Amino acid sequence: MPGKDDIVIVSAVRTPFSRFDTAMADIPSIDLGVMVMKEVIRRVRVKPEEVDEVNYGSCIPAEVALETDVPARQATLLAGFPAENISLTLDRACCSSLTTLRLGILAIRAGEAAIVMSVGSENMPRTPHLAPGLRKGNRLGHIHLIDCLFELGYTAKGFNPVALDAGEMALEQGVTREMQDAWALQSQERYAKAYAAGKFRIGEELMPVAIPQKRGNPIVIEKDESPRVTTMEALAKLKPIYGSPTVTAGNAPPISAGSSAILCMTRAEAERRGLEPLATVVCAVASASAPREIAQIPAYTILKALERAGLSIDDMDLIEINEAFAAMPLVSTKILAGGNEGKWKALQEKTNVNGGAIAIGHPVGASAGRITMTLAFELRRRGGGYGVASICGGLAQGEAVILKV
Numbered sequence: 001m002p003g004k005d006d007i008v009i010v011s012a013v014r015t016p017f018s019r020f021d022t023a024m025a026d027i028p029s030i031d032l033g034v035m036v037m038k039e040v041i042r043r044v045r046v047k048p049e050e051v052d053e054v055n056y057g058s059c060i061p062a063e064v065a066l067e068t069d070v071p072a073r074q075a076t077l078l079a080g081f082p083a084e085n086i087s088l089t090l091d092r093a094c095c096s097s098l099t100t101l102r103l104g105i106l107a108i109r110a111g112e113a114a115i116v117m118s119v120g121s122e123n124m125p126r127t128p129h130l131a132p133g134l135r136k137g138n139r140l141g142h143i144h145l146i147d148c149l150f151e152l153g154y155t156a157k158g159f160n161p162v163a164l165d166a167g168e169m170a171l172e173q174g175v176t177r178e179m180q181d182a183w184a185l186q187s188q189e190r191y192a193k194a195y196a197a198g199k200f201r202i203g204e205e206l207m208p209v210a211i212p213q214k215r216g217n218p219i220v221i222e223k224d225e226s227p228r229v230t231t232m233e234a235l236a237k238l239k240p241i242y243g244s245p246t247v248t249a250g251n252a253p254p255i256s257a258g259s260s261a262i263l264c265m266t267r268a269e270a271e272r273r274g275l276e277p278l279a280t281v282v283c284a285v286a287s288a289s290a291p292r293e294i295a296q297i298p299a300y301t302i303l304k305a306l307e308r309a310g311l312s313i314d315d316m317d318l319i320e321i322n323e324a325f326a327a328m329p330l331v332s333t334k335i336l337a338g339g340n341e342g343k344w345k346a347l348q349e350k351t352n353v354n355g356g357a358i359a360i361g362h363p364v365g366a367s368a369g370r371i372t373m374t375l376a377f378e379l380r381r382r383g384g385g386y387g388v389a390s391i392c393g394g395l396a397q398g399e400a401v402i403l404k405v
């Protein structure tokens, strides 16, 4: 039964997700964040001063550092929020924009806030190279540049690139390269079908991004830039990346820029404002596991969320598992199926039904918000139901949220 104290999502929006080398990929992540922050409240006529807390996630600090740190504070001020607004910048790797949602929910439950905003923003293509040591002078010899985007690696401290762990873990779980390529193909095909059916158009989860030009009209980006047409044969030809046994440019997401924002309040507050909730948040949980279990962690986190909610995976009408690589939805649905082949196939059928990050893109700090709103809008199109969205983040961290529409 819906309760007055339920926490509901009343608005959710994102920018299109960019390709590597397009006009949108030149916009600082903070500016992309400002765009979604303004839009997510504009759509429901909430004023900036009515938002008690803004939690803002990102996970590539080097890009944020180009505009100096504390992007949450800068973005809120640039977006016209009052100086008194409380904000927090948060980095839980790719989990960040669900962690921000969870913290906002906790703030409402604790009576600290009535309206909370969760933001995720990232511009991966804009990540600069680092030149350590120059401050003390380079007395002699070559300057060493570090690309902290390369491999999204944790290698400097002895951990593996995510693609290596994901590929090895997938093979251990019996998820082959061919299965991962087939999932990638399906992701592209499902996205194309969804787009042709009018989904992923401006108005629901998407807002346009207008880029002013020195002369003439602005460039207006109205759709995701990365989806592509492909075949199993073309996918099979691609070489693995970052030392992974299975992960390729085809079964991995591209490198993207983009932002997402979600606005939450209690059902009572939504009713008072005459707002129809997009979804009720049943529960939101975090988890972590052994660092190499990156492909398994969405399953472990979903199981934790289901237990917390007193529900089973069979109660879920839809599932979103972020395609950090194709390995993640495949391995995680296999674990959720408990080794039952038929059930595994059935779970795959209701996972990422409109395609996923392989087609859409994965601006890492923004993707958790993206899968949450993609789930909510699809549940609404289908007339309601339960759904769960889960994402993995560096070194096997997880977030999951169960929604009811």
Ligand SMILES: CC(C)(COP(=O)(O)OP(=O)(O)OC[C@H]1O[C@@H](n2cnc3c(N)ncnc32)[C@H](O)[C@@H]1OP(=O)(O)O)[C@@H](O)C(=O)NCCC(=O)NCCS
Pocket: 020, 094, 151, 152, 162, 228, 229, 230, 231, 234, 235, 238, 241, 248, 249, 250, 251, 252, 253, 254, 255, 324, 325, 362, 364
């Ligand atoms: C995989 C990755 C290295 C590829 O980067 P890139 O080389 O700039 O990507 P491209 O789009 O140019 O693709 C590389 C090649 O694969 C081909 N390709 C990519 N996707 C394809 C597909 N679905 N089907 C067929 N070919 C494809 C491209 O056409 C290109 O071929 P070319 O070299 O002959 O032009 C980069 O996208 C990446 O690092 N992705 C993972 C990001 C990540 O780790 N995210 C976080 C997860 S936790």
